[in-house]
Amino acid sequence: MNWANSFSWIELLGAVFFFVLYVGYTLRTRRLAAPLGQRGWRIGWKLGLRLVYFPLLLLALLGPAYGVTQQPVRTAGKDVWLLVDVSRSMDAADVAPSRLQKVKAELGVLVNRFQADRIGLIVFAGDAFVQCPLTYDQSALQLFLNTLRTNLVAAAGTDLTPALELALARIGATPVAVGSPPRVTAVVVISDGEDFGENLEPTLRVLTRSGVRLFGMGVGTLEGTRLPRPSGGGYLRDARGQEVISRLNPTTLRRLAEQTNGQYFELSERRNEFPLLVNALNRMEGQTDTVRTIAVADNRYRYPLIMALLLLVLDIVLTTRVIRP
Secondary structure, three states: OOEEEOOHHHHHHHHHHHHHHHHHHHHHHHHHHHHHHHHHHHHHHHHHHHHHHOOOOOOHHHHHEEEEEEEEEEEEEOOOEEEEEHHHHHOOOOOOHHHHHHHHHOOOOOOOOOOOOEEEEEEEEOOOOEEEEEEEOOHHHHHHOOOOOOOOOOOOOOOOHHHHHHHHHHHHHOOOOOOOOOOOEEEEEEEEEOOOOOOOOOHHHHHHHHHHHHEEEEEEEOOOOOOOOOOOOOEOOOOOOOEEEOOOOHHHHHHHHOOOOOEEEEEEOOOOOOHHHHHHHHOOOOOEEEEEEEEEEEEOOHHHHHHHHHHHHHHHHHHOOOOOO
């Protein structure tokens, strides 16, 4: 058996309050009955009655739940594809503890805000692959987010074209019911914007014609910082022996967002615009549809509540005869 509400200090305070009041009521009854030559025990049987229905009321408040019922959930949902850059530059520490670690933490919060929407995860560097298909299962998605690291994709460098093409292919393969409009879809690109590769324009034109809105999240600072070696101990150097400096390059991300009627945001030590991204995604109206059937624990609070109310009525109806002097 599960409980809809846990036993907290509020319930404990209510029980103590009931006990104190009832002790006071009993003492007052005995004091008033003495001058009349009566005994307070004549209403003592009601004590047992009240000691039954008060715990029943408390039990109903806690909400005993056992058994499972299947309920269809109708929601106005949309599809959100998260495209996360896992190239080596995302190890830069100009956003503590690192760009990728900060992104993982913020995405964990974002995912929990979209319970009624399907969210998918694509990782990219020099190549791209689907880390998690579109799903309503936020717990599973959180597990995939926790596995993100900069050695997931073997191909070096950063090329956004394969990630966008993969997202468009998955969007095009999403089944749509006959007579229903296509699902509202958003693509969120999270990257430091460095070296997006060549030949991005044809993919951008296809993305614009598809009606998908792209939101860019630039991660890092314009000043940049050095990149640590993957094996630890020092920093990466280029062919001339100079330390590699990774900087945020927002130009391409901002252009992608503008041409698809999306928005551009930034994440740095001084600016965290993930809440603004969440608000922008929330403003997108999803398509109302019966999305799934979920198992819900059946709250049986009504049974102890009905029994308590019946005993309460019995307590009121069965009064004790009062002797007037």
